Amino acid sequence: MNVLDNCDLLGGILSYLNPFELISLQTVSKTFNHVSRTHWEIEKSFTNMISELFWTKDQIENPAIKIMTGLFNTIKWGERLIFNIQLCKVCSRICGLGFTDWVIGKMHQSTPNGIITHKQWQLTSIVADGVPFILLIANPGGHKCRNMKWDESLPNSTTNCEWFAQFPRKAKLKSRLHPFIWQVAECERSYNSKFENCFKVSSNIFENRICVGAYCEFIFPEYCNLISVVPIFKDTCKELSEKYNELYYFKGKRKIVQMMIELAQRLHHLGVIEYVTVSHKKVDLDTRENIEYFYAVDYLKVYALGIPEKYTIKNYPRRAPSNLSAPVNSLLIEARQLNAI
Amino acid sequence: MFYNFNKIEEVKIRLRSAEGHICEVEESAALMSSFIRSMIEGFNEVTEVSLPNINSVVIEKVIEYMRHYKDKDPPIIKKPIISSKMEENTSAWDAGFIDADWNMVVDLMTAADYLMMIPLRDLCCAKMACKFKGRSIDELRAEYHIENEFPSEMEENLEFQHPWRLE
Known part of the structure; x- marks a missing residue:
């Protein structure tokens, strides 16, 4: 045999x-x-x-985790998030998938009519409320700002932290940004030089939610009210690398992106999580028309699954939920003002 | 109920191999096998169990394992394994015991499965997993004579889904 x-x-x-x-x-x-x-x-x-x-307890002690925890403690759960999520057409459950620059760009190019699809998944958006598990998949290496309104003039290679450094009103910006966001920006600055060769994964669990991140990215309020960030430290990566035979110590962006997507899919289908989202979404869609198209496509499905209307795309993304916590709301206002500069 | 406290020698169970050879093992050790246990408990005074699917070399190996662990629990190997070296995944004795060639491990695993000896089967599984760990697809196919059964289209699709898998 x-x-x-x-x-x-x-x-x-x-x-x-x-x-x-x-x-x-x-x-x-x-x-x-x-x-x-x-x-x-x-x-x-x-x-x-x-x-x-x-x-594991040692994860909780990780400095990255502490920042993450701080972020989530500052902003109440369920009132702050507008997630891009996807619907699983196989099981019809609401589930997101960790799209990234690379995946979205690739898929977008590969579809003749410009519709962005990835297997059975489609893009939509809701405010996550009462979500039992959230898997945050950040966007490793996706810190170029070329698609953002704020920095269209910057070269493609410019990263967020470089952008911060170049921003003419940096000090003012710092004073206006949410402290955690600024902290993350500082992290980016610290690790940027090593970034291309060292992708970092971190994880966290707080309450009953799972967060996973590779390198973090801003989600600009223009597109999403959540600024979801997972600052990653080299030690975190090293620790995980040693623990899991360097599986987490990847040299390629695509590898980790694929890995995280697989992770999300598996977790969802195992019933471990219901929602998966990315800390980076928005701007990879080529045009606003495309964005709106997808929202329209998925609106009915989202609604049919019982998501309250106020959380559906009809109110998204131009109007922030009125019940945002004060720090976030303030941040959004400030960011929009900056955006208009 | 009568107990013979003067009994000096423990009852031996005779295991008849595929070749017809008889290998003896103490009953207390043999009871590690749920299969043998059910035979003994199901049929009074059974002292011989026929194992037509297992050769005598493998039976002797199984007996070695039974004797070693008859009075203690085998260590549990953590999943997933942390190394391709068995000595880093389990006890030194287990690692030494299972340090055998592929065919022996396969035979032992099959025997353990048949005999319903879960710890031994797990040990074999972990040993084989060590042989897979860190190996490329091509290496595995070549070593275990596995033909590429996937149509090129599917290969491409898989490659697209997991572009990193070959890296």
């Missing part, structure tokens, strides 16, 4: 590998593919790993 053709035994074997190794092994053979995708042991293994990754 060939043990590699025995789904039970192969499942037992593969259960000792981590999910990212499994993804790599899916194309070894059809049996590998089948087992790695469906065997319960694999899912169990995956879940165990995720639990371990996100729930």
Whole structure:
């Protein structure tokens, strides 16, 4: 008997590998593919790993986590977020997927009519309220500002932190920005020089929500009311790298982006999370027409799933929810004023 | 109920291999196998169990494991494994025990599965996972004589989905 053709035994074997190794092994053979995708042991293994990754005490002590926690403590959950999420057309549950510059750009180019789709997922937007689990997938390396209104004149290679440095009214900006956002900007500045060769992953769990991030990015209020950031520190990456055999220490942006997307999909289908979002969305759509088109397409679906109307795209993105906490609301106003400069 | 406290020798269970050889093991050790346990408990005074799917070399190896762990619990190997070296994943004894060639590990795993010895099966699974860990797709296919069953279209699709997988 060939043990590699025995789904039970192969499942037992593969259960000792981590999910990212499994993804790599899916194309070894059809049996590998089948087992790695469906065997319960694999899912169990995956879940165990995720639990371990996100729930360890040392993660909570991580400085990045503290900043993250501070951010979320400052802004009350459920009132601050307008997420870009997606609907799963397979299971019809609301679920987001971590789109990034690269993915969106790629998919956008690949579709003849300009409709951005990614497999079964489509883009929509709601205010997340009472969401049990949130997986934040930041945008590793996606810190170029070329699509943002604020810095159209800057070269493509300009990063957020460089942009901050060049901003003529930096001091004023700092005084106006939410302190956590500024803190993140400082983080970006610190790590920018090493960024291209070292992508960093961090994780956090607070209350019953999961947050995962690779390098962070602003979401500008023009497009989204959430400024979701996960500042990452080198030690975090190193720690995870050692723990998981350097799987997290990737040299390529695409790799980590794909990894995070897989992570999101798996977690969703395992029922671990309902919502997945990215800390970076907005501007990768080429035109506002496209954005509005997608909102229109998904509006009814969102509504049909019972999302209160006030949270649907009809009110998004130009009007911020009225119940935003004071710091965020203030930030939005300030940002818009700056935007108009 | 009568207990023979004067009994000196423990009851031996005779395991008949695929070749017809008899391998003896103490009953207390043999009970690690749920399969053997069910045979003993299901049929009074059974002292011989036929194992037509397992050769005597493998049975001896299984007995070695049974004897080692008859009075203690085998260590649990953490998932996912942290290293491709077994000694970094489990105890030194387990690592040494399972330090065998591919065919032996496969036979042992199959036997453990048949005998319903979960700890031994897990040990074999972990050992084989070590052999997979860090290996490329091509390496695995070549080493285990796995043909590429995917049509090129599917390969391309997978490559698109996971462009990093070959890196």
